[in-house]
Amino acid sequence: MSDTLLDGGTLAEGCHPTTEINATVNGRKVQRRVPNHYRVIDFVREELKLTGNKEGCGAGECGTCSMFVDGKLIKSCLAPVQKINGCSVETIDDLDRDAGMSLLQQAFHKCGASQCGYCIPGMVMAATSTLRRNPGASRDEIKEGLGGNICRCTGYQKILDAVELARDIQSGAVPASALEEDAEAHSFIGQRTRRLDAPAKVTGAIKYAADMFMPNMLHMQVVRSPHPHARIVRIDAETARAIPGVECILTCDDVPGVDNFGVFIEDQPTLARGVVRYVGEAVVAVAAETLDIARAAVAAIHVEYEKLPSLFDPHTAMHDGAVQLHGFAQNNICKHTRIRKGDVDAALASADVIVEQTYDTQSVEHAYLEPEAGLAYVEADGCVTVQSPSQNITHHRHMLARILGRPINKVRMIMSTVGGGFGGKEDMIYQGMLALAAIKTRRPVRYVFTREESIKVSAKRHPFNIRYTMGLKRDGRIVATKMVMVADGGAYALSTPGVMNKSAILGPGPYDIANVWVDSIGVYTNNTPSGAFRAFGAFQSEFATECHLDLCAQRLGMDPVALRRINLMRDGATTHTRQQLDRVLAVECLEAAIKAAGWDAGVPYRQGQGKPQRNDFNYEGSRQSYLIGGQTQPLVPRASSKSDVHPVKISIN
Amino acid sequence: MLTFDHYLTPKSLDEAFDVLQRMPAARLLAGATDLLPWAREGRAGDVHLPAVVDLSRIAALGGISQEGARIRIGATTPISALQRHPLLMQQAPVLGACALWFADDQIREQATVGGNLVNASPAGDTQPALLALNTHVTLVRREGDRLIERSVPLSEFILGPSRTMLQPGEILLRLEFDALPNHGVAFEKVGHRRSLAISTVCLATLVHLDASKRIDDLRIAIGAVGPVPERLTDIEDLLTGVTPTSAALREASVRVADRVRSRSRQSYRREVLSNFVERSLAAAIAHAGLDLPRIPKESQNV
Numbered sequence: 023m024s025d026t027l028l029d030g031g032t033l034a035e036g037c038h039p040t041t042e043i044n045a046t047v048n049g050r051k052v053q054r055r056v057p058n059h060y061r062v063i064d065f066v067r068e069e070l071k072l073t074g075n076k077e078g079c080g081a082g083e084c085g086t087c088s089m090f091v092d093g094k095l096i097k098s099c100l101a102p103v104q105k106i107n108g109c110s111v112e113t114i115d116d117l118d119r120d121a122g123m124s125l126l127q128q129a130f131h132k133c134g135a136s137q138c139g140y141c142i143p144g145m146v147m148a149a150t151s152t153l154r155r156n157p158g159a160s161r162d163e164i165k166e167g168l169g170g171n172i173c174r175c176t177g178y179q180k181i182l183d184a185v186e187l188a189r190d191i192q193s194g195a196v197p198a199s200a201l202e203e204d205a206e207a208h209s210f211i212g213q214r215t216r217r218l219d220a221p222a223k224v225t226g227a228i229k230y231a232a233d234m235f236m237p238n239m240l241h242m243q244v245v246r247s248p249h250p251h252a253r254i255v256r257i258d259a260e261t262a263r264a265i266p267g268v269e270c271i272l273t274c275d276d277v278p279g280v281d282n283f284g285v286f287i288e289d290q291p292t293l294a295r296g297v298v299r300y301v302g303e304a305v306v307a308v309a310a311e312t313l314d315i316a317r318a319a320v321a322a323i324h325v326e327y328e329k330l331p332s333l334f335d336p337h338t339a340m341h342d343g344a345v346q347l348h349g350f351a352q353n354n355i356c357k358h359t360r361i362r363k364g365d366v367d368a369a370l371a372s373a374d375v376i377v378e379q380t381y382d383t384q385s386v387e388h389a390y391l392e393p394e395a396g397l398a399y400v401e402a403d404g405c406v407t408v409q410s411p412s413q414n415i416t417h418h419r420h421m422l423a424r425i426l427g428r429p430i431n432k433v434r435m436i437m438s439t440v441g442g443g444f445g446g447k448e449d450m451i452y453q454g455m456l457a458l459a460a461i462k463t464r465r466p467v468r469y470v471f472t473r474e475e476s477i478k479v480s481a482k483r484h485p486f487n488i489r490y491t492m493g494l495k496r497d498g499r500i501v502a503t504k505m506v507m508v509a510d511g512g513a514y515a516l517s518t519p520g521v522m523n524k525s526a527i528l529g530p531g532p533y534d535i536a537n538v539w540v541d542s543i544g545v546y547t548n549n550t551p552s553g554a555f556r557a558f559g560a561f562q563s564e565f566a567t568e569c570h571l572d573l574c575a576q577r578l579g580m581d582p583v584a585l586r587r588i589n590l591m592r593d594g595a596t597t598h599t600r601q602q603l604d605r606v607l608a609v610e611c612l613e614a615a616i617k618a619a620g621w622d623a624g625v626p627y628r629q630g631q632g633k634p635q636r637n638d639f640n641y642e643g644s645r646q647s648y649l650i651g652g653q654t655q656p657l658v659p660r661a662s663s664k665s666d667v668h669p670v671k672i673s674i675n
Numbered sequence: 676m677l678t679f680d681h682y683l684t685p686k687s688l689d690e691a692f693d694v695l696q697r698m699p700a701a702r703l704l705a706g707a708t709d710l711l712p713w714a715r716e717g718r719a720g721d722v723h724l725p726a727v728v729d730l731s732r733i734a735a736l737g738g739i740s741q742e743g744a745r746i747r748i749g750a751t752t753p754i755s756a757l758q759r760h761p762l763l764m765q766q767a768p769v770l771g772a773c774a775l776w777f778a779d780d781q782i783r784e785q786a787t788v789g790g791n792l793v794n795a796s797p798a799g800d801t802q803p804a805l806l807a808l809n810t811h812v813t814l815v816r817r818e819g820d821r822l823i824e825r826s827v828p829l830s831e832f833i834l835g836p837s838r839t840m841l842q843p844g845e846i847l848l849r850l851e852f853d854a855l856p857n858h859g860v861a862f863e864k865v866g867h868r869r870s871l872a873i874s875t876v877c878l879a880t881l882v883h884l885d886a887s888k889r890i891d892d893l894r895i896a897i898g899a900v901g902p903v904p905e906r907l908t909d910i911e912d913l914l915t916g917v918t919p920t921s922a923a924l925r926e927a928s929v930r931v932a933d934r935v936r937s938r939s940r941q942s943y944r945r946e947v948l949s950n951f952v953e954r955s956l957a958a959a960i961a962h963a964g965l966d967l968p969r970i971p972k973e974s975q976n977v
Contacts, residue, residue: 039680059678061711081712082782083871094755094784100708101785104682104729151780169870170779317676321721474716 035265036310036318045106047072048116057314062098062106063087066113073233074115074226075143076441078391079473085144085171086391088151089113095151097170114143114226117150123225126150128201129188130181130224134214137175139223140391140441144171146224149185157192164189174391174442219439231395231410231438232470239397240269242459242469243316244452245306245323246479247298250334250548251345252327254296257306262319267311269463271319276458279427283450285417286519287356289348292425292454298327299347299513300550302478307455309467336510336545337487347513347546354546356511357519359526361598364537369502373493377574381490381566385510386483388555392441393476398456399466405432406457411440413448425454426461433457445554446480449516481516481553484509484544486525486562490570498580498588502537503530507563511544512551518544521552521559529563530598531571532608533589538598572626581623583616677714681726688735688846692817694728695844701726703846705736705751706786708778709794736789736848739763746854750789750847754801758783766854769879772862773804776877779870789847795833795903797937802904803896804862804879805829808852814841815848824848835902858883858892859963861955865947874899875940876947880955884963889918895952900944901936910952919960921967928953 033039041058044051047070056069066072066089078084080099087098090112091105118124123131126149136142145168152159152167159167164185173181190196207213222228259271274281274295281295282288294305306323310316333339333347339354347354370376396410406426412418415435423430440447452469459467471479491504507525511518526542542563544552557564575582590608597603622638625631683701685691694701702724704710714722730736730751737749739760746766748756757763757774764771777783777791777800791801792812810829815822829850832840841847861880866872877899883892893911898904910927917923931952932945950972957967 038678041682058682059676081715082708082778085779085781088781095781096785097708097781100706100711100782102682102704102707102711102727102729104684105707105731107684148780166775167780170781317721472716 035322036267036312036315038314041104043103043107045108046110048111048113049119056103058104060103062089062091062096062101062103062111065103065106066098066111067233071235072113072115073229075113075147076140076226076230076392077232078140078144078393081473083172084141084391085148086141088144088147088171090147090151095147114147117146118225123221124150125192126153126185126188127221127224129184129191131216131220132201132203133180133184133187134217134220135177135180135184136217136220136223137173137177138390138392138440138442139219139228140230141171141173141175142223143226145173145181146226149181149188153185153189153192157189159185159189161186172391174389174444228439230392230441231397232392232468234397234409234438234468236397236399236466236468239466239468240309240311240459240463241313241316242307242309242456242467243313243320244304244308244455244469244475245320245325246475247294247301247303247305247325247327249298249327249329250301251330251332251347252298253330254294254298254305255326255328258324258326259306259322261324262308262322265310265315265319265322267315268308268319269311269465270309270459271323272307272309272455272458272462273305276462277425277454280424283421283425283454284515285414285449285517287515289350290514290516292458297330300548302475302550303513304452304455304479307459309459309463309465332548334547334549336508336543336547339545339547340508340543347548351546355543356515356546357522357542357544359522359540359542361526361538361540363535363539363598363600364502366502366504366537366539369537370491370493370504373501374496375494375574375577376491377494377570377577378489378491379570379573381486381488381569383483383486383488383562383565385485385550385552386555387477388442388444388446388480388482389477390440390442390444390446393471393473394447394452394480395438395468395470396453396456397438397466397468398453398460400460400464401434405434406461407434407436408453408457408460409436409438410453410456411438411443411447412450412453413437413440413443413445414450418450418453421450422453422457426457444556445517445558448554449481449551451479478550481512481551481555483555484511484518484521484525484552484559484562486566488563488566490566492570492574494574494578496578498575498578498585500533500535500589502539503533503535504539505529505541505563505566507540507542507566509542509544509559509562510547510549510552512547512549514551515544515546516551516553517558518552521554523559524557525559525563527599528560529567531564531567532591532606533567533586534591534595535589535598540598576626579625581625583612583621583623586612676721677711677724678721679724679727682729683726684729684732686732686734688733688815688822689817691728691730691733691846692822692844694726696817698726699843700724701728703728703730703793705730705790706753708782708786709790709796730846731787736846738849741766741854742851744854745851747849747851748788749849751787752789754778754783754786754788754791755780757788757801766856767808767852769804769807769855769858769860769862769881770801772860773800773864773877773879776800776862776864782871788850792829792832792850793839793841793847795835795837795839797836797902797904798874798877798899799904800864800874800877800898802829802833803877803898805850805852806896806904806906807879807881807894808855809894810850810852812850813848814845816842816845826851830906833903855881855883857963859959859961861958861962863951863955865951876900876944876951878948878951878955880952880959882956882959882963884960884965887918888965889916890914890960891916895955897931897934897948899937900934900948905934907931907934907952914956919956919965919967921957921970924953924956924960924967925970927956
């Protein structure tokens with residue numbers, strides 16, 4: 023038996039039984055005693071400090087932690103550490119055998135197959151596995167091999183190109199000189215330019231916040247609200263404080279400065295102050311010697327709440343008499359942006375057709391592969407430094423200085439490599455607690471979110487409800503457009519005011535419309551705060567506009583492209599906010615797009631009207647749908663079979 | 676997070692039973708690919724177990740062999756073996772077709788055939804394929820010094836979501852199923868994502884044609900549309916002894932909609948299941964050597 027049974031004595035809080043692991047990692051023998059609940063990823067990253075392989079989800083979904091165990095590629099977040107006892111482990115850190123970069127890594131670099139870089143170690147490992155098993159793998163087989171790895175910056179094509187390039191160089195079909203840098207062209211536009219950070223990303227050498235260690239470092243964990251809206255009656259942290267290894271416990275009372283921050287509206291406390299406004303709001307932060315001790319302390323802290331009525335629907339939240347979530351926001355309205363141009367009512371009265379429709383968009387999680395993480399420490403000169411993947415460090419630095427009650431030159435923010443942000447890392451949500459803990463303990467403190475925590479706590483894309491009214495002439499000319507948009511801003515403002523502005527300004531689209539009415543209203547509710555997310559509000563309103571134009575085209579019996587061509591802004595157009603534009607290329611852009619798509623002009627739903635089906639599907643040059651199954655494993659033909667191979671071709675309906 | 680007081684790695688069945696005897700609350704694991712994600716926030720949360728017993732190093736639970744017309748595979752055989760083991764590729768190719776849809780390369784190296792049955796997820800991808808192969812599972816327990824085996828048909832073994840006939844102190848030893856080297860096969864699955872998707876509907880079809888192209892053996896099993904996988908015995912009976920035609924496949928496909936017993940996305944599952952039955956019958960029959968044209972279907976989305 024590999025583990026001797028312990029004598030049954032109870033272990034202290036946060037301390038776990040240990041186990042001895044003997045393994046060969048990247049060709050070197052290692053022998054370590056680690057907590058027995060460690061997974062292989064914990065052993066490699068936390069114990070051996072080999073941080074090339076990342077932990078993206080912790081649940082076997084994302085593939086960033088893929089490593090070889092006895093030559094088999096596995097997801098190390100799904101394997102108990104005991105599984106590698108006596109085995110040999112290969113991580114990305116030494117895939118090149120200390121020789122710079124492996125062929126695959128060079129090909130990734132050459133093809134520009136890395137964006138944020140967080141998925142790349144896993145991609146390189148999966149591609150290595152595919153080519154080791156099948157050096158002549160086809161593109162479809164390469165796709166199959168990468169099936170367990172996800173990229174959130176949508177970079178798959180270049181990754182596939184890179185694997186094909188490596189395969190072809192390996193087989194000698196392409197000379198190794200293909201890896202050399204392209205000759206410098208006269209213009210950078212349209213040229214392949216080498217990314218300076220790519221070598222560090224394809225080898226896993228680059229450090230994201232969760233990869234950083236400092237001597238004497240503490241680990242942070244946070245007590246979060248289970249209620250959407252409640253008053254904090256009492257916080258009992260005495261038991262937790264008594265646990266050996268707990269260095270500090272923070273509540274809002276520990277904030278020395280002005281504890282109200284936010285991008286546009288300062289409405290957010292570092293840790294909940296008297297009241298919690300959404301499920302997952304931070305209430306108490308703990309810094310302790312180990313993650314296990316910090317988790318034990320969090321479990322030992324008891325917060326007594328008095329539940330308050332909650333608001334989950336922005337329309338209800340705006341009613342007179344609804345619960346007020348913030349004292350300053352009348353009817354819970356966080357931001358109301360109005361655009362008024364021309365006379366919409368008169369124009370609607372003159373329209374031949376009025377089309378009305380309501381559109382709803384949902385809340386969306388960024389799901390960047392790198393969950394939030396940060397490391398804070400106090401430097402020798404007393405300057406507190408926070409390293410985190412922040413997309414807005416200068417502003418964060420200003421907010422931090424106010425929270426900490428320090429002059430700005432005593433606060434530093436260092437932007438660590440961002441493993442995907444998409445706007446979700448613009449908001450400061452944990453940096454304040456980290457800085458406070460570092461100041462209080464005089465020790466470095468690191469905080470790494472779990473995937474679940476990230477989804478629960480960080481901002482989402484605003485869900486919008488958009489009531490659309492558009493008046494058109496029979497020939498397709500839009501005479502008036504009216505949009506009333508109500509967005510769920512969640513418990514704190516974050517980027518809501520900016521998102522409302524942008525959704526209003528860009529909402530009616532690139533169309534020349536004389537009469538425009540837009541109301542864009544962001545509302546406080548007890549939902550998870552909404553914030554910036556790719557397109558910053560324009561996405562939601564533009565979605566409604568484009569859907570609405572399709573609907574109008576259908577009502578008018580017009581080709582939807584023709585309807586847009588009639589209405590697009592041209593040179594000299596006036597925008598919805600009455601800005602004069604001298605040069606507009608929208609029509610040229612549309613023409614190029616429809617040419618590339620092979621657009622078959624005509625009304626939609628032709629088949630339903632008994633007309634011939636459109637002929638622009640599977641247009642020459644467009645990407646064919648990907649059939650999986652048989653291509654990578656043709657079934658052995660049956661004895662009685664007439665034809666050679668009957669692959670099981672399956673596509674998802 | 677999953678924590679435990681002891682992690683034990685027995686090397687033999689006897690050692691494993693010793694542990695179970697001392698610690699009846701110990702949890703058995705093999706690939707651990709379901710267990711670790713389960714013990715996370717949002718599912719079971721933090722789970723503490725007195726002991727976990729890793730069965731993956733017990734030789735008696737491994738091995739793949741042929742015994743006459745039956746194939747035997749050990750419970751800790753990884754799913755990847757279904758795709759790569761020459762014997763299985765030749766004698767039971769439906770398993771390879773189903774393994775291709777099972778999670779991803781990495782998880783197929785870890786997850787085990789036995790684990791996929793013992794966990795009894797309604798969406799377990801290997802279950803329909805194994806059911807169509809008339810699989811029996813062999814369970815072993817220890818009484819005194821004796822190891823006592825019992826064999827149970829897979830159709831009876833899975834009782835419901837996460838519930839099986841496995842008794843406390845009992846271990847799934849191996850699976851036995853028909854060697855069917857001359858059957859045409861098809862496997863269908865739909866889920867949210869190509870890799871790692873939890874099945875919304877999955878289905879395995881096995882068919883054998885006699886010399887005059889009549890169906891003399893047909894097995895269709897469905898999964899993920901009810902609490903347990905099941906065989907479509909009515910369709911099997913309907914088509915057995917028949918020379919298949921496109922019209923007969925269409926007729927069979929419209930009969931299966933009422934088999935969907937899931938609580939969610941019922942109408943979607945009904946449509947998919949019906950399409951899958953028709954398409955998989957056509958594919959399996961083609962694989963067995965008879966190409967049938969598909970009757971076009973009118974689009975319902977117009």
